[in-house]
Every structure is written in C-alpha cells, then in structure tokens.
Amino acid sequence: MSLLETSKLTKYFGDTHAVDKVDFSIGEGEVVSLIGSNGAGKTSLVNLISGLLTPDSGTIVFRGMDVTHESVYGRIRAGIARSFQIVNLFDELTVLDNVALSIFSRELKTRFFWKLADHDHPIWQEAHDILQQFGLEPKSSVLAGGISQGERKLLDVAVAYALKPKLLFLDEPTSGVSTREKAPIMDIISSIVRSQGITAVVIEHDMDIIFKYSDRIVVMHQGVVLASGRPEEIRQNEAVKDAVFGPTHA
Amino acid sequence: MDILVVHLFNALLYASVLFLIAGGLSLIYGVMRIVNLAHGNLFAIGAFATASAVGQWFAGSTSGWLFLLLPTGAIVAALIGAVLEPTLLRPFYRRPEEYQLLVTFGLLYILEDVMRFIWGPYPVSASVLFEKAGSLHVGEFVYPRYNLFVIAVGGLAALFLWAFIYRTKFGVVLRATSQDMRRASALGINVNLVYVEAFTIGCFMAGLAGAVIVPSQSAVLGMGVDALVLSFIVVVIGGLGSLEGALVGALIVGVIREIGITVFPEIELAVLYLIAAGVLFIRPAGLFGRTA
Amino acid sequence: MSGLSPSPELASAPAASAPAPFRRRSPVKVALWAIPITVILIAVPWVVDEYQTILLAYGLAMAIAVLGFNLLLGYTGLLSFGHAAFFGVGAYAVAFMVKYFHVESMELFLLAAIVASGVVTVIFGYVCVRYTRIFFSILALALSQVLWSLAYKFFWVTGGTDGLRVPTPKLLGFGPAEGEGKIHFLTHRYYYYVLVVFVICVAVMWLVVHSPFGKALQAIRDNETRAQFVGVRIRAYRFMAFLISGIFTGISGALWVPLNGLTTPEILTWQFSGEFVFMAVLGGFRNFTGPIVGALVFNYLKTYAVGFTVYWQALLGVVLVFLVVVLPTGIVGSIQLLWARARRRISR
Numbered sequence: 001m002s003l004l005e006t007s008k009l010t011k012y013f014g015d016t017h018a019v020d021k022v023d024f025s026i027g028e029g030e031v032v033s034l035i036g037s038n039g040a041g042k043t044s045l046v047n048l049i050s051g052l053l054t055p056d057s058g059t060i061v062f063r064g065m066d067v068t069h070e071s072v073y074g075r076i077r078a079g080i081a082r083s084f085q086i087v088n089l090f091d092e093l094t095v096l097d098n099v100a101l102s103i104f105s106r107e108l109k110t111r112f113f114w115k116l117a118d119h120d121h122p123i124w125q126e127a128h129d130i131l132q133q134f135g136l137e138p139k140s141s142v143l144a145g146g147i148s149q150g151e152r153k154l155l156d157v158a159v160a161y162a163l164k165p166k167l168l169f170l171d172e173p174t175s176g177v178s179t180r181e182k183a184p185i186m187d188i189i190s191s192i193v194r195s196q197g198i199t200a201v202v203i204e205h206d207m208d209i210i211f212k213y214s215d216r217i218v219v220m221h222q223g224v225v226l227a228s229g230r231p232e233e234i235r236q237n238e239a240v241k242d243a244v245f246g247p248t249h250a
Numbered sequence: 251m252d253i254l255v256v257h258l259f260n261a262l263l264y265a266s267v268l269f270l271i272a273g274g275l276s277l278i279y280g281v282m283r284i285v286n287l288a289h290g291n292l293f294a295i296g297a298f299a300t301a302s303a304v305g306q307w308f309a310g311s312t313s314g315w316l317f318l319l320l321p322t323g324a325i326v327a328a329l330i331g332a333v334l335e336p337t338l339l340r341p342f343y344r345r346p347e348e349y350q351l352l353v354t355f356g357l358l359y360i361l362e363d364v365m366r367f368i369w370g371p372y373p374v375s376a377s378v379l380f381e382k383a384g385s386l387h388v389g390e391f392v393y394p395r396y397n398l399f400v401i402a403v404g405g406l407a408a409l410f411l412w413a414f415i416y417r418t419k420f421g422v423v424l425r426a427t428s429q430d431m432r433r434a435s436a437l438g439i440n441v442n443l444v445y446v447e448a449f450t451i452g453c454f455m456a457g458l459a460g461a462v463i464v465p466s467q468s469a470v471l472g473m474g475v476d477a478l479v480l481s482f483i484v485v486v487i488g489g490l491g492s493l494e495g496a497l498v499g500a501l502i503v504g505v506i507r508e509i510g511i512t513v514f515p516e517i518e519l520a521v522l523y524l525i526a527a528g529v530l531f532i533r534p535a536g537l538f539g540r541t542a
Numbered sequence: 543m544s545g546l547s548p549s550p551e552l553a554s555a556p557a558a559s560a561p562a563p564f565r566r567r568s569p570v571k572v573a574l575w576a577i578p579i580t581v582i583l584i585a586v587p588w589v590v591d592e593y594q595t596i597l598l599a600y601g602l603a604m605a606i607a608v609l610g611f612n613l614l615l616g617y618t619g620l621l622s623f624g625h626a627a628f629f630g631v632g633a634y635a636v637a638f639m640v641k642y643f644h645v646e647s648m649e650l651f652l653l654a655a656i657v658a659s660g661v662v663t664v665i666f667g668y669v670c671v672r673y674t675r676i677f678f679s680i681l682a683l684a685l686s687q688v689l690w691s692l693a694y695k696f697f698w699v700t701g702g703t704d705g706l707r708v709p710t711p712k713l714l715g716f717g718p719a720e721g722e723g724k725i726h727f728l729t730h731r732y733y734y735y736v737l738v739v740f741v742i743c744v745a746v747m748w749l750v751v752h753s754p755f756g757k758a759l760q761a762i763r764d765n766e767t768r769a770q771f772v773g774v775r776i777r778a779y780r781f782m783a784f785l786i787s788g789i790f791t792g793i794s795g796a797l798w799v800p801l802n803g804l805t806t807p808e809i810l811t812w813q814f815s816g817e818f819v820f821m822a823v824l825g826g827f828r829n830f831t832g833p834i835v836g837a838l839v840f841n842y843l844k845t846y847a848v849g850f851t852v853y854w855q856a857l858l859g860v861v862l863v864f865l866v867v868v869l870p871t872g873i874v875g876s877i878q879l880l881w882a883r884a885r886r887r888i889s890r
Binding site: 347366476483 | 623675681813852855859
C-alpha cells in the first residue's frame with residue numbers, strides 16, 4: 001500500500017486549473033522529485049497535500065486515512081511535514097529554539113505553561129543532535145534571522161525534520177543558494193532523509209540534483225502529471241523534454 | 251406606513267455619514283495598507299471646524315453664505331491629512347505594523363487634546379443651518395429637511411467617488427497603485443504623490459462627514475473615537491479596502507441601528523457588534539473585502 | 543560541548559550577530575538582580591514618605607497589568623487597545639462585592655476579580671483571537687468601548703460617572719489596627735500585600751514566558767504559518783495567552799481600587815487602555831522586565847505631567863510618537879543595546 005495517494009485532485013484559481021485531476025502516489029521510503037516549469041502546479045500540489053490549500057475536488061489518502069478535509073494540525077499529527085521555498089523561520093528565536101519548538105510540539109508539550117522549557121533536557125539534547133546532523137550546531141545560539149541563506153534553508157528543513165514526519169515535502173531546498181553550496185546542502189538533507197527512512201518529495205529545478213538524488217521523478221505540466229518514472233526513463237522521455245526543458249536544454 | 255419612511259430616512263442619514271467616514275478609512279487602506287486610528291478625530295475636527303465657522307465666526311450671516319461655509323471642516327481635515335502623511339506616516343511604511351498602529355494611536359491622543367485646546371471641553375453647535383432648512387411633512391410626521399440634505403450629500407459623494415475612481419485618469423493611477431505598488435512605481439507613477447493624495451481624499455471624506463452632520467448634531471469631544479469604532483464595524487461587514495463594501499456596510503449598519511434603537515435603545519451598540527461578529531464568522535474578509 | 547546545557551548562552555557559539563531581544567538568564571543571574579531589588583522594595587515604606595510609598599504601590603499594581611498586556615504584545619505579537627476593559631472589570635467586580643454583597647475581604651475581592659475578568663476575557667478572546675494585527679487591535683478597542691458605554695448607560699448599577707466607593711479592605715481578615723490611620727494602613731500593610739501579589743505575579747509570568755507554551759507563543763508571533771506547520775494550534779494558544787493576560791490585568795484592577803478608594807468609568811476608556819500600551823512601549827515590549835520598568839516610570843511621569851498641564855494627554859501622545867520613532871526598544875531595550883555595545887568595545 002502506498003503511503004500517500006491522491007485521486008483526481010483538483011484546484012482552480014479563477015479559470016486556471018492549477019492542479020487538474022491529479023493522481024499522485026508515493027510509496028514508503030521513496031525519495032521523489034517533483035519537477036516542471038513554473039506554473040506547472042508543483043507547489044500547488046504540495047500546498048494541497050500539506051493543507052495550505054483546500055481542493056475543489058478529489059481526495060487525499062494518507063496511510064489509509066482520508067485527510068482531504070483535515071486541518072493542518074491534523075495532517076501534522078498524522079505525519080506530514082514540509083519546508084518552504086521562501087524560508088519560513090522564527091527569526092527572533094535562536095536556531096536551537098527553532099528546532100526545539102518542533103520537538104516540543106511533536107511531544108505535545110507546547111501546552112505546558114507551568115513548566116520551564118529549559119528543564120526538559122532530553123528535548124534540548126535531541127535538538128542539539130539534529131543541529132549537529134545538519135551542520136548547524138556552531139550557530140545554535142544565534143538568532144535564526146542572523147544566519148546565512150544556505151544555513152537558513154538547512155534550518156527550514158531541520159525544523160520540519162524535527163517533527164519526525166512520515167512524509168516530508170521539501171519545497172526547493174536549494175533555491176536562492178549559490179551553486180557551490182547546493183550540492184553540500186542536498187548531500188546533508190539526502191543522507192539524513194535516507195538514513196532515517198523518511199519518505200520525501202522534493203520540488204526542484206536543478207536537473208543535476210534531481211537526477212543524482214531521486215528514486216523517482218514525477219513531471220508536472222500545466223496542472224497534470226505528464227510522466228512518472230525512474231531518472232533514466234524520464235531522461236529518455238521526449239514528451240517530457242519538450243514540455244519541461246524546452247529547446248534551451250542541452 | 252409614514253413612520254417607516256421616517257425610519258428609512260433616519261437609517262439613510264446615519265448610513266450617509268458612516269459611508270463617508272468608513273469610505274475614507276477603506277480608501278486609505280486600499281491604497282496604502284495602513285489604518286489610521288486617528289481617522290475618527292478627523293471627522294471630529296471637521297465637525298468642530300465647520301461648527302466654528304458657521305456657528306461662531308460668521309454667526310448671523312445669511313443662510314446662503316453659511317451653507318457655503320459648510321465644507322470648511324472637510325478642507326481643514328484634508329489639509330491636516332496632507333501634512334500628516336509625509337511627516338508622520340511615511341517613515342513607518344516599512345516597519346512592522348505595530349509601529350504604525352502605535353504612531354496613529356499617539357496621534358489620537360494628540361488630536362483629541364488639540365481639539366480640547368482649540369474648542370474647549372464643551373460642545374459646539376451650528377444648529378442655525380438645521381433650523382433654517384425647516385422641515386417637511388411625511389404623512390402625519392414632521393421631518394427635518396436638513397437630514398435629507400445630508401442623505402443627498404452622502405449619495406452624491408458615493409457617485410462622485412465612483413466616477414472619480416473608475417472614470418478618471420487619476421482613478422486608474424490610484425487603482426494601479428493599490429493593486430501593485432511596485433509595478434506602479436516601475437511604470438513611472440509617483441507613488442509618494444499618490445499616497446499623499448489618497449490620504450488627503452480619505453481625510454477630506456471624514457472631515458466632510460463631520461462638517462455635514464454638525465448642524466444636526468453638535469461637535470463634542472469623544473465623537474472621534476465613537477466614529478472610529480462605528481466605521482470599523484462598517485468595514486468589518488463590508489470589507490476593508492472596498493468602497494462598495496463601505497457603502498453596503500454603512501447601509502446595513504444604518505438600518506440595523508435604526509431598528510435597534512426603536513426596539514431596545516440600550517443595546518444598540520451590542521446589536522451592531524453581534525452583526526459584525528456574525529459576518530466575520532461567515533466571511534472573514536467582509537462582504538467585499540480582500541484578504542491581502 | 544555538553545549536551546545538557548539548559549542555557550545555550552553558556553554553550554560554545556560565537557556571539558550573536560544581532561542583539562538578542564530576549565536574553566535567557568540562568569537562575570543565578572536572575573537572582574542577582576531580583577534579590578537586591580526586592581530588598582529595596584521591602585525597605586521603601588521605612589525610608590520614604592507616605593505619598594511616595596502610595597505612588598509606588600500604584601506603580602506595582604499597574605505593573606501587573608502591563609506584564610499581562612505584554613504577554614500579548616511582546617510575546618504573541620498582538621497589540622490590544624482594549625485592556626482597560628479587564629482592568630475595569632476587576633475594579634468594578636471589587637466595587638460590586640462591596641456594594642451588593644458587603645464583602646470586606648481582599649482575598650474575596652481578588653477572587654471576584656479573577657472570575658469576572660476571566661469571564662469577560664473568554665468572551666472577548668473568543669472573538670478577538672480569530673484575527674490578527676489591525677483587526678485584533680481595533681476589535682479589542684471596540685469591545686472595550688462597549689463595556690464603557692454599558693457602565694455609563696446602566697448608571698443605576700454602576701454608579702455612572704460618580705462611580706462606586708470602595709473602603710479599605712481586610713487583608714487576610716485583618717483590618718487597620720486600633721488607632722491606625724487609613725494612610726498608615728495603606729502605606730504599610732496594604733503596600734506589602736500589593737508587593738507580595740506583585741512578586742507572585744512576576745514569578746508566574748516568568749514561568750509562563752519561559753515555558754514551552756511561551757516558546758510556542760513567540761513562534762506564533764514570529765511566523766504564524768510556520769508555527770501552524772510545526773503543529774501549534776494558533777487560535778487555541780492565542781486564546782490562552784489572552785486569558786492569562788486578561789486575568790493579570792483584572793488582578794491589577796482589583797489591587798488598584800482600594801488605593802483609589804473609588805472606581806469610575808474612566809478606567810474603561812480607550813485613553814486608559816492606551817496607558818498600558820504606553821507603559822509597555824516606554825519600558826520596552828521585547829523584554830521581560832520592560833513592562834515593569836515602564837509601569838513604574840510612567841506612574842511618576844503621569845503624576846507630574848497631570849500636575850504640569852491640562853493637556854497631558856497630548857504630551858503622552860507626543861512622547862509615544864517620540865518613543866516609537868527614536869527609542870522603539872524602550873528603556874530596558876535601549877539599555878541592553880548600549881550595554882552590548884559597551885561589552886563589545888571592551889572585549890576588543
């Protein structure tokens with residue numbers, strides 16, 4: 001049984017089909033790249049599954065549960081998490097706090113207003129460990145607003161990862177970062193995701209990264225899924241090449 | 251039957267004034283995305299200024315001349331707006347919203363005391379115009395003609411604004427700036443000029459509301475904040491940033507209030523809040539509002 | 543590097559690249575400040591004249607309200623222009639206890655204030671926390687105006703503009719001693735009572751703000767969307783913060799009214815709500831101690847301003863604008879910035 005399955009998922013913006021009767025599924029442990037030109041519907045699809053948007057029709061089934069009309073909170077609790085293309089962090093909290101908050105939330109401890117946060121040592125230990133994995137440990141007491149862009153992208157992913165989700169959506173984790181930094185960032189993310197067996201869907205534009213890190217590639221174009229398959233297959237696919245890469249691709 | 255006509259006129263009267271104030275607030279927000287907490291005080295200043303002009307300085311003149319002086323309040327409010335925007339508000343557009351609210355809240359205190367300083371703590375009236383206009387008969391009832399004049403002003407203002415915004419070149423510029431400030435600027439529009447003009451118009455409308463209502467109802471300290479609260483209810487119902495919303499909202503509030511004070515005078519404000527809360531539950535952006 | 547460091551400030555790390563608005567202090571550092579200040583506050587009635595002591599008592603009572611207010615502004619990012627409502631409800635609850643139930647016990651006064659302000663907060667909060675920023679702020683203002691107009695209109699219940707008198711209460715069952723004047727009672731027993739409640743409230747708020755809940759609030763303040771996607775239920779948490787905030791302010795009102803002897807609708811006005819805003823901005827709303835400092839300083843400023851000119855509200859407005867333009871971090875925030883700058887200069 002697949003971890004996530006959407007069936008005829010549709011979302012209109014005015015007259016445009018941002019997402020048009022999409023059937024999208026993903027199996028446990030897969031790392032899938034979601035690609036397509038701008039406006040193809042990738043972010044909308046992720047927004048629909050993560051709960052930022054409500055679909056006009058269609059269903060989303062996650063681990064056997066129908067989450068189509070579930071609140072964001074419900075989906076987080078069910079095990080879906082995401083990072084954001086435009087980095088979304090708690091800028092006035094430290095890097096450590098950003099990650100620790102996810103853990104407190106995951107453990108349902110954020111409602112405690114009568115206990116000191118500092119006293120929950122296991123959580124702070126785990127937060128430090130996660131930062132270590134992401135290479136952000138040296139910056140743990142710096143405010144999130146004060147670290148470099150590459151570090152912010154990593155932190156954005158770390159905050160989502162700290163929720164220990166079953167399904168992790170990464171929205172352009174290397175966008176806005178210099179070419180030099182892209183591979184190291186993706187290396188870190190990929191190794192963590194794989195070592196923990198987390199199922200991930202990555203929206204990306206950089207072809208090299210996509211072909212290097214994905215188990216499967218799903219191509220979207222104008223709201224529909226054009227093709228889905230292993231990197232080698234997609235590379236050969238002429239229709240995909242025309243639609244997505246266009247004449248400028250070598 | 252006639253009593254219904256009287257109630258209708260009262261509702262329209264209230265709606266006219268509210269439309270002017272709330273419309274000004276909405277216009278400013280629509281173009282500049284700021285809420286001026288002192289907006290109600292511009293309404294109050296409009297009322298005081300006109301009351302002074304009509305009721306004090308030129309008292310005893312012919313009613314024709316007095317009518318001409320009516321817009322004094324609107325002009326004063328517009329001038330104040332034209333001075334305030336570049337000096338006090340512009341530095342805050344880039345800062346977090348709390349600071350905008352804090353600055354305009356400080357302005358609220360300042361303007362309230364400015365009014366106390368200039369006009370003293372007692373109400374100022376211009377009832378001479380109200381009396382001169384006389385009254386007409388609605389069936390067995392006698393209704394002040396002046397109120398009908400106010401309703402006409404409100405209606406004309408709505409028409410004029412609509413034409414201005416949708417039929418003039420400046421209106422196009424205004425709409426462009428409100429939809430996408432950066433793009434408008436890239437097209438060569440002087441955004442700063444548009445901002446000060448929009449703000450001035452908004453303040454003019456508030457001042458006009460005060461100017462036009464003061465013969466019917468004296469200018470009194472505290473009317474500014476009451477107006478702010480009421481116009482807030484209007485924009486909540488109608489949607490912040492929309493003139494149609496301000497019109498519809500004002501009409502709804504006018505009618506509800508008229509029904510409310512006839513049935514149970516004490517809780518009129520509470521009924522309005524209930525309506526506002528109800529609308530918010532169904533449509534959080536208001537009937538015509540935008541969520542941006 | 544120890545993985546068990548509760549204060550990351552002490553951990554490795556190069557210095558923060560920007561001055562941290564919220565500095566986490568270890569308990570030792572906190573005690574270093576808190577103990578001397580508490581000692582000073584205890585000594586006040588013996589060292590200073592009666593007028594000053596009562597003024598300070600007013601300040602301490604107000605500080606509780608501003609602490610509550612700032613839980614919303616500084617930590618949750620919600621600016622309320624309607625906190626006079628909760629203060630007034632607390633004060634009027636006390637007055638009603640006196641008028642209708644002939645109660646004299648301060649403890650019952652506090653209980654009544656907590657319950658009353660709790661109820662009002664629940665009602666207001668339910669509506670207000672659905673919205674943010676401008677809508678929240680004006681909605682809070684509007685609802686408190688409703689309360690004010692009710693106090694005005696139902697004058698046969700609330701005493702209207704004349705207000706309701708409140709005599710000195712019995713503290714823990716004890717009234718003034720044989721032959722003890724009212725002033726002495728206020729400057730000694732009542733002052734210490736206020737001081738104790740103040741210390742308790744400060745401790746409770748400190749706990750709330752440093753709890754996981756407090757962190758969640760700050761996350762909501764910084765990035766509502768992300769907080770949602772980390773699994774924090776925005777509305778519920780805002781509501782809880784609102785509730786705590788309102789109750790603190792209600793307690794403040796209850797402590798204030800015996801000092802004043804009288805409660806009037808004036809404490810339900812928007813001008814009065816603005817004073818809480820002012821105090822928080824004056825002291826610095828991005829610090830824990832800012833509201834306390836702001837309340838105490840404002841207390842003195844207002845007393846002198848009112849004596850100076852009839853137009854003291856305009857003065858208040860001008861100073862507020864000045865603060866927002868020039869000193870947005872308030873007194874405590876500015877001191878922290880200067881201190882951080884000095885430390886960096888020294889360490890070079």
